[in-house]
Amino acid sequence: MCSNCDYTIHGRQHHFGWDNSIPPAEHVAPGSTLEFKCLDSGNGHFSRESMVADVSTLDFTKVNPVSGPIHVDGAKPGDALKVEILSFKPCGFGWTANIPGFGLLADQFKEPALALWTYDADTLAPALFGKHGKVPLKPFAGTIGLAPAEPGLHSVVPPRRVGGNLDIRDLAAGTTLYLPVEVEGALFSIGDTHAAQGDGEVCGTAIESAMDVVVRLDLVKDANLAMPRFTTPGPVTRHLDSDGYEVTTGIGSDLMEATRAAVCGMIDLLCATRGLSPEDAYMLCSVCADLRISEIVDQPNWVVSYYFPRVVFS
Known part of the structure; x- marks a missing residue:
């Protein structure tokens, strides 16, 4: 338990999807510190004994549970919720999957x-991957957001103006995130915790891992944010930078097709130089390689680059 926290939100206090009618798990004052016992995105479906056949039995009505929601006293539409991300306590086990259709x-x-x-x-x-790979870890919460104003139940899968499944690796310990409030109380929830992820999460999963997360919630009145923004405490790629990168590119008039070409090029390179299967290369890329838009002004073609950290095989 977190001795310096005002509240603990337990694993059973979770929900699936965003809905501003879900009763709050807790009402808190601005400035409160909370510990969330977050479940992994598979809701505990996978264990150390799991086999590939277990991917096909994943219950998609019960994926991406988020802990909360938290009603922050005084939060009104037009305000911003200030989320200071203080710490992560991972569980030591995780999984990555290629899920057909995703x-x-x-x-x-x-x-x-x-x-x-x-x-x-x-x-x-x-963390070890196969016989030779070692993936540097950087815990963060993939899903972190507020309830939208639009009534009804909304899927937790797509990100939204009020946050949600952002999958931004740099929402790690020390980062401060600001989210636009659309409903009274803000109704904050968090989950989908990852031990590591590449920018892009290309296969759809990272190192999915249950962990405890400590955050401090505060308000910025009348911020009128259009979209989420955040501040990092320092460098964000130091855990990957030490040995440089292998980089593939995709070039074309369609940004998505250029992205696919860059990722395919890296999968081919890893298979040819590291002896990985295409499936393993795809999953490994998802947990540690970073997509970047390198050029988007020289029409009609744009450049997407894909950076794979050489430290993984050092």
């Missing part, structure tokens, strides 16, 4: 695949 290259990777991860939750030493 992911950037779903048309190419049609069969299920599963990678299981065991890592040191105290030291966060790089």
Whole structure:
């Protein structure tokens, strides 16, 4: 338990999807510190004994549980919720899966695949992948957001103006996130915790891992934010930068097709140089390689680059 926290939100206090009619798990004053016992995005479906066949039995009505919601006293539409992300306590186990029909290259990777991860939750030493790979870890919450003003139940999968499934790796410990409030009380929820992810999360999953998250919630009155914004405490890629990168590119007039080409190029490169299967290369890219828009002004073609950290195989 968090000795310095005002509230603890337990794993059973979760919900699926965004709905501003869900009763709050807690009412808190601005400035309160809360510990969330977050479930993984599979809602505990996978274990250390899981097999690839378990991918096909995943219940998609029970994925991406988020803990909350939290009613912040005095929050009104037009305000911003200030979320200081203080710490993560991971569980030491995680999973990555290729889920048929999901992911950037779903048309190419049609069969299920599963990678299981065991890592040191105290030291966060790089997690082993196969015989030679070691993935640096950086815990963060993939889903972090507020209830939208529009009534009814909304899927937790797509990100929204009020946050949600943002999957921004840099929403890690020390970062401060600002979210636009659309409903009274803000109704904050958090979940989908990851031990590591590449920018893009191309196969649709990262190192999905249950963990405890501590945040402080405060208000910025009349902020009138159009979209979420955040501030990081320092460099954001230091855990990956030490040995440089292998980089593939995609070039074309369609940004999505250029992105697909860059990722396909990296999968081909890893298969050719590291002896990985295409499925393993795809999942490994999803947890540690970063997509970047390198050029978007020299029409009619744009450039997308895909950075794979060489430290993984050092």
